[in-house]
Each structure stands twice: as C-alpha cells, then as structure tokens.
Amino acid sequence: MPNIVVLVKQVPDTYSERRLSDSDHTLDRDSADAVLDEINERAVEEALLIKEAQGGEVTVLSVGPDRATEAIRKALSMGADKAVHVSDPALHGSCVIQTSKVIAAAVGKVDGVDLVIAGNEATDGRSGAVPAILAELLGYPQLTHARKVVIEGTTIKVTRETDEGLTHLEASLPAVVSVGEKINEPRYPSFKGIMAAKKKPVETLTVADLGIDAGEVGLASATSTVVEAAPKPPRAAGQKVEDEGDGGAKIAEYLVGQKLI
Amino acid sequence: MIDLSVDEEHDALRATVREFAREEVAPVIGDLYEREEFPYALVAKMGEMGLFGLPIPEEHGGMGGDYFALCLALEELARVDSSVAITLEAGVSLGAMPLYRFGTAEQKERWLPPLAAGTALGAFGLTEPGGGSDAGATKTRAVRDGDSWVVNGSKSFITNSGTDITSLVTATAVTGTDDNGRKRISAIIIPSGTPGFEVSRKYSKVGWNASDTRGLSFTDVRVPAENLLGTEGRGYAQFLSTLDEGRVAIAALSVGLAQGCVDESLTYAAERSAFGHNIGSYQAIQFKIADMEVRTHTARLAYYAAASKMLRGQPFKKEAAIAKLVASNAAMDNARDATQIFGGYGFMNEYPVGRFYRDAKILEIGEGTSEVQRMLIARELGLAG
Ligand SMILES: Cc1cc2nc3c(=O)[nH]c(=O)nc-3n(C[C@H](O)[C@H](O)[C@H](O)COP(=O)(O)OP(=O)(O)OC[C@H]3O[C@@H](n4cnc5c(N)ncnc54)[C@H](O)[C@@H]3O)c2cc1C
Numbered sequence: 001m002p003n004i005v006v007l008v009k010q011v012p013d014t015y016s017e018r019r020l021s022d023s024d025h026t027l028d029r030d031s032a033d034a035v036l037d038e039i040n041e042r043a044v045e046e047a048l049l050i051k052e053a054q055g056g057e058v059t060v061l062s063v064g065p066d067r068a069t070e071a072i073r074k075a076l077s078m079g080a081d082k083a084v085h086v087s088d089p090a091l092h093g094s095c096v097i098q099t100s101k102v103i104a105a106a107v108g109k110v111d112g113v114d115l116v117i118a119g120n121e122a123t124d125g126r127s128g129a130v131p132a133i134l135a136e137l138l139g140y141p142q143l144t145h146a147r148k149v150v151i152e153g154t155t156i157k158v159t160r161e162t163d164e165g166l167t168h169l170e171a172s173l174p175a176v177v178s179v180g181e182k183i184n185e186p187r188y189p190s191f192k193g194i195m196a197a198k199k200k201p202v203e204t205l206t207v208a209d210l211g212i213d214a215g216e217v218g219l220a221s222a223t224s225t226v227v228e229a230a231p232k233p234p235r236a237a238g239q240k241v242e243d244e245g246d247g248g249a250k251i252a253e254y255l256v257g258q259k260l261i
Numbered sequence: 262m263i264d265l266s267v268d269e270e271h272d273a274l275r276a277t278v279r280e281f282a283r284e285e286v287a288p289v290i291g292d293l294y295e296r297e298e299f300p301y302a303l304v305a306k307m308g309e310m311g312l313f314g315l316p317i318p319e320e321h322g323g324m325g326g327d328y329f330a331l332c333l334a335l336e337e338l339a340r341v342d343s344s345v346a347i348t349l350e351a352g353v354s355l356g357a358m359p360l361y362r363f364g365t366a367e368q369k370e371r372w373l374p375p376l377a378a379g380t381a382l383g384a385f386g387l388t389e390p391g392g393g394s395d396a397g398a399t400k401t402r403a404v405r406d407g408d409s410w411v412v413n414g415s416k417s418f419i420t421n422s423g424t425d426i427t428s429l430v431t432a433t434a435v436t437g438t439d440d441n442g443r444k445r446i447s448a449i450i451i452p453s454g455t456p457g458f459e460v461s462r463k464y465s466k467v468g469w470n471a472s473d474t475r476g477l478s479f480t481d482v483r484v485p486a487e488n489l490l491g492t493e494g495r496g497y498a499q500f501l502s503t504l505d506e507g508r509v510a511i512a513a514l515s516v517g518l519a520q521g522c523v524d525e526s527l528t529y530a531a532e533r534s535a536f537g538h539n540i541g542s543y544q545a546i547q548f549k550i551a552d553m554e555v556r557t558h559t560a561r562l563a564y565y566a567a568a569s570k571m572l573r574g575q576p577f578k579k580e581a582a583i584a585k586l587v588a589s590n591a592a593m594d595n596a597r598d599a600t601q602i603f604g605g606y607g608f609m610n611e612y613p614v615g616r617f618y619r620d621a622k623i624l625e626i627g628e629g630t631s632e633v634q635r636m637l638i639a640r641e642l643g644l645a646g
Contacts, residue, residue: 190311
C-alpha cells in the first residue's frame with residue numbers, strides 16, 4: 001500500500017497569453033488564467049491508478065502562491081486524499097535548487113513516503129530539473145521520463161522514453177519518478193469528486209514551518225535569475241511544395257533535409 | 262439581498278466541462294457532424310465524468326448535485342457544440358428526470374443507475390406526427406389488457422430514441438376518458454427492443470446533426486402493467502412539470518451557443534483584416550459583438566433567475582418560459598451575426614459558427630416553440646384563452 005506524494009504546480013494556462021513581469025522577469029501570474037499543469041494531471045492520475053490497484057494514500061504537494069489552492073483543489077477533486085501547500089512570500093523568484101530544497105523539506109513532513117511522483121517538466125519554467133534535484137536531496141533513486149510505472153512490493157519498475165528509445169529501469173522504494181506526456185490520460189474530476197474535495201485536509205506551511213530560513217530562498221539568493229526575456233520572433237513564412245505528382249517525395253526530401261525524419 | 266454568484270463547486274464543474282469541451286469535443290465534432298454520426302465515445306467520457314447523473318442523488322447512481330449543475334454543464338458544452346449538449350439535455354432532463362420524479366422505487370432501481378452513469382440513454386416521446394404544441398391531442402393509445410398495457414400509435418422527432426445504448430422511451434398515451442369526456446393521458450415506459458416498437462431511420466436534419474432524432478411507431482406493443490410511470494391519467498401534468506425544468510436546461514444550452522458565437526467572433530475579429538485593418542477595429546463589427554454580448558448576458562441572467570427559483574422550490578413556470586424565449590432568441594440572433602462577421606467562411610462547415618447557425622433554429626422550436634412560451638407567459642399573467 002504505497003504512500004505517494006505527487007508534486008503539483010499551478011501554471012498559466014497555455015491557452016492564454018503568458019508574460020514575464022517587467023520589473024524582475026518572474027512570471028506575471030495575473031496576466032493569464034492559472035491552471036493545474038497538464039503534466040501534473042498525469043502525475044496525479046498515475047498516483048490514483050496505483051492507489052486504485054494497490055491501496056495506499058495520495059498526498060499532493062504544491063509550492064506556490066495562495067492561488068495555487070486552485071491547482072490543489074483540482075488534484076483533490078480528481079481523487080487525491082490530502083494536500084500540503086507551502087506558501088510564503090519569501091519564495092518569490094526562487095530558483096530550481098531553492099524550490100527543490102523546499103519540496104524536499106515538505107516531503108519530509110509527510111509520514112512514511114514510498115514514492116514521489118512529478119511531471120518531468122512544467123509548462124512554464126521548463127527547467128525540467130526539479131525531480132532530479134529532489135531525488136538527490138532526499139537520497140532517493142530517480143526514475144525520470146517515465147512512460148510506464150509498475151510497483152511490485154518494494155520494487156519500482158519504470159519504462160523511460162527518450163528520443164533514443166526505451167530504457168527499462170528498476171529501483172527500490174522510496175523513489176522519485178517523473179512522468180512524461182504519454183504515461184496516461186488524466187481523468188476529469190466528477191461533480192462528486194469536486195464536492196468531496198472541499199472536505200479534504202489541506203495543510204498550509206511557511207518556509208519557517210519547514211525549518212528553512214527565509215534568506216535561503218527567493219530572488220535575492222537564487223542561484224540563477226532571468227536577466228532578459230524576449231518574445232519568440234514571429235514564425236517565418238513556410239516553404240511551399242508544389243505538387244506535380246511528386247509532392248509526397250518532395251515533402252519527404254524536405255523533412256529529411258531538416259533532419260525531421 | 263440578491264446574489265447571482267456561482268459557488269466554488271459549481272464554478273469548478275463549469276471549468277471542468279469547459280476543459281472537456283475544448284479538449285475532447287472541439288477536435289472531433291466537426292467531423293462527426295458532417296458524417297451525422299452519434300458521438301458514442303464522447304458520451305462515454307461524459308458518463309465517466311458523471312454528467313448524466315448531475316441532478317440525480319447518489320443512491321440512484323448520480324452525482325448528488327442539482328439541476329443548476331446540469332445547466333452549467335449544458336452551457337459549457339453548447340459553447341462548443343449543441344449536438345453533444347442536446348444529447349445530455351434530453352438524456353437527463355427528458356430521459357432520466359421523469360423516472361426520478363414520478364417512478365416507483367422498483368422503476369428507479371431498475372432504470373436509473375445506467376441512465377445516471379450515461380451507459381444507457383432514455384428518451385421522451387410526446388410529439389406526434391399530428392402535432393407537438395397541442396400535446397393534449399395525443400393519438401397514441403394504451404389499453405389495459407390483464408397485466409399489460411397494449412400501446413398503439415406513433416411519435417415524431419424523438420431525441421436519443423435510436424442509439425445503440427437507448428434503453429427506453431417514456432411515451433405519452435391516452436389511457437381512457439374522464440366522466441366529463443376529457444382524455445386521460447398517461448406515461449408508459451417502453452423498453453427498447455419490445456416487439457412491435459419500431460424506431461425509424463434517422464431524420465435528415467438542418468442542425469444537431471450528431472444527435473439522434475427518430476420517429477417511433479408502436480404496433481400492439483405489450484408492456485407489463487407496472488411500466489406505467491406515475492399516476493394513470495396524470496401524464497399530462499407530469500410532462501408539463503418535466504418540460505418546465507427542461508426549458509431552463511434548453512435556455513442554458515442556448516446561452517452556451519450564444520456565448521460560443523461571441524468567443525468565435527472575438528477571435529476572428531482580431532485575426533481577420535480588410536482594408537488594411539483588423540475587422541474588429543471597425544465599429545460596425547464592434548457593435549455587433551457588443552450586441553451579442555448583451556444578449557448572452559441577459560439570457561444568462563434569465564436562466565439563472567429561473568434556476569434559482571426552481572432550486573428554492575418556488576413556482577418558476579413563467580421564469581422558465583421567459584428564459585427559454587430570451588435565450589433561444591439570443592442564440593439565433595448571435596448565430597446570424599457571428600456568421601456575418603465570418604463572411605464567406607461563416608458559410609463553410611470548417612468553422613464552428615456555420616454549425617452554430619444551423620443548430621440555433623431548433624432552439625426556438627424544441628421543448629415548446631417561441632409561440633408556446635408566449636402562450637405560457639400570457640397564461641401566467643392571467644390572460645385566459
Ligand atoms: C431535432 C428535434 C428534436 C426533438 N426532440 C423531441 C423529443 O425528444 N421528444 C418530443 O416529444 N419531441 C421532440 N421534438 C418535437 C418538438 O418538441 C416539436 O417539434 C415542437 O414542440 C413543435 O411541435 P410541432 O412540430 O408539432 O409543431 P406545431 O405544434 O404543429 O406548430 C406549428 C407552428 O404553429 C405554432 N402554433 C401551434 N399552436 C399555436 C397556437 N395556439 N397559437 C399560436 N401559434 C401556434 C407553433 O408555434 C409553430 O410555429 C423534437 C423536434 C426536433 C426538430
């Protein structure tokens with residue numbers, strides 16, 4: 001009966017226009033609708049699938065501003081049991097290492113964790129480093145880019161998918177897993193789940209509650225900061241292929257030329 | 262004190278259905294619509310989400326929500342597509358709700374759980390070839406023969422009546438005459454596949470092309486006596502109350518279509534340019550969109566007001582008729598304006614607004630025409646016919 005912690009993050013909706021703030025190049029959280037990151041929905045789904053098959057408990061853990069409660073609620077309405085929310089103004093502008101330290105400390109607040117599941121990369125920051133840093137900090141094995149997760153007793157087996165192919169990994173619990181896009185199709189919460197989420201416990205913690213000094217986190221002491229940001233240049237006009245009976249071959253040629261196939 | 266705000270849970274439901282409509286319905290519906298195919302896969306997913314059980318208590322397999330939850334789901338679905346929305350609307354408000362409201366414990370236990378789960382669909386057969394507005398003129402007859410009812414007659418335009426997962430149709434039928442010579446109308450549950458119960462081929466329709474609409478015929482259809490739904494002779498009153506609720510649902514669905522027109526027009530007005538500027542920079546287009554927004558907003562308030570009375574157990578017949586009338590007009594007007602804003606592309610099936618245009622008209626006809634709504638409103642004002 002694995003005790004699972006799922007890391008979730010509230011991110012700006014990819015459907016809305018996303019911006020960085022002019023003053024310090026951190027995410028302008030007011031400019032876009034905030035949603036539970038899609039990759040985290042898959043992480044939650046995977047935890048729920050494991051729970052449904054083997055029992056156990058699913059705790060969602062989020063480090064983020066007060067608004068992140070919406071992402072937490074969504075995960076709870078999908079079926080997670082409880083939540084830990086680390087919210088502290090001191091965290092503003094934290095880098096991946098600082099954030100991972102906070103997450104590691106918060107994971108420590110959950111009793112007897114067997115498995116930490118994360119998405120492999122958030123759609124906003126896209127550093128893709130948190131699961132690995134977290135595993136290092138916790139001293140757990142890391143099984144990243146999972147396409148398939150199987151738990152057998154105290155052993156975890158993961159199929160990792162990369163551009164090169166599939167790798168089969170095995171480790172003993174407790175472990176950190178990060179999941180990729182293809183792991184599953186997340187469920188939509190039902191109204192019953194939405195109603196039930198209201199009554200599930202959410203523990204809110206500050207960095208001080210985690211025994212971390214406020215000076216160790218946040219923009220001022222971050223190991224990396226964003227110094228400049230520019231929008232992507234508009235896409236250049238595409239290349240037209242005239243079909244004179246050999247359209248298919250020409251397209252294939254083009255794709256080979258671009259090393260796309 | 263007045264509060265028209267939507268609570269957190271209903272808001273979360275709205276967001277969930279919105280996401281579902283955007284991610285799951287939008288990418289596939291154009292194709293299904295053109296091929297006139299019933300959206301089985303989408304219905305299955307909606308079932309898993311519990312949408313078919315929204316206003317039905319958990320003991321009958323539902324979500325334990327309320328009718329307003331259903332309305333919000335319908336609005337968000339119709340914002341993207343009406344065929345899917347009407348499948349849900351008819352399935353719940355016409356298929357399942359009469360069983361829930363008027364059914365015996367045994368009937369509910371037998372029929373409701375699969376309907377609430379969306380694994381089965383129920384249909385409601387009121388309209389006949391000879392007329393729908395004058396529902397009291399029903400010609401279909403049911404005669405008691407021992408432990409059975411024997412039903413003869415036919416029904417027209419019945420939604421969800423011929424899908425692979427349709428489990429029953431509740432049909433209104435004349436079961437006798439009162440002492441004063443008035444017809445006694447009752448509702449009878451006719452399970453799909455009962456001998457003599459024929460379902461015609463799908464109609465070729467102007468809109469709602471991915472929804473299932475068929476004609477039904479009953480030839481000596483024999484069902485057990487316990488298939489009577491509610492009280493014998495009370496069928497007319499029963500379906501009037503079913504339709505009052507249904508009107509609020511259709512109003513919500515209409516608001517969704519009207520909103521979809523605003524959504525699409527806003528995007529297109531910002532993208533499309535003519536004479537060197539975005540068409541959205543021209544006041545003629547801006548005013549059209551402003552008017553569309555006004556209609557949508559007004560219609561939404563009208564259905565919220567009706568729903569709020571309904572949920573508080575107050576009389577809401579007039580409010581339901583007003584909401585249905587205002588919202589279906591808003592849908593029709595917005596669909597016309599949105600199509601205009603899209604120019605030639607508005608007439609192409611490749612853009613959703615063309616589909617909205619085709620789907621809007623029926624909203625002024627189904628579950629009581631606009632004339633019938635006005636008759637109801639006038640009657641509620643004490644104007645006797
Ligand atoms: C796609 C679709 C799905 C449907 N689904 C269902 C369903 O699931 N179940 C079901 O039972 N029915 C269903 N219907 C039928 C629908 O409810 C009827 O078409 C509608 O109620 C109108 O009835 P009618 O078509 O017989 O028109 P009529 O009643 O013949 O009306 C014709 C015209 O006369 C007007 N009129 C009638 N009486 C008066 C009056 N006294 N004063 C002024 N004007 C009047 C009407 O408003 C209308 O404009 C569906 C219809 C469609 C097209």
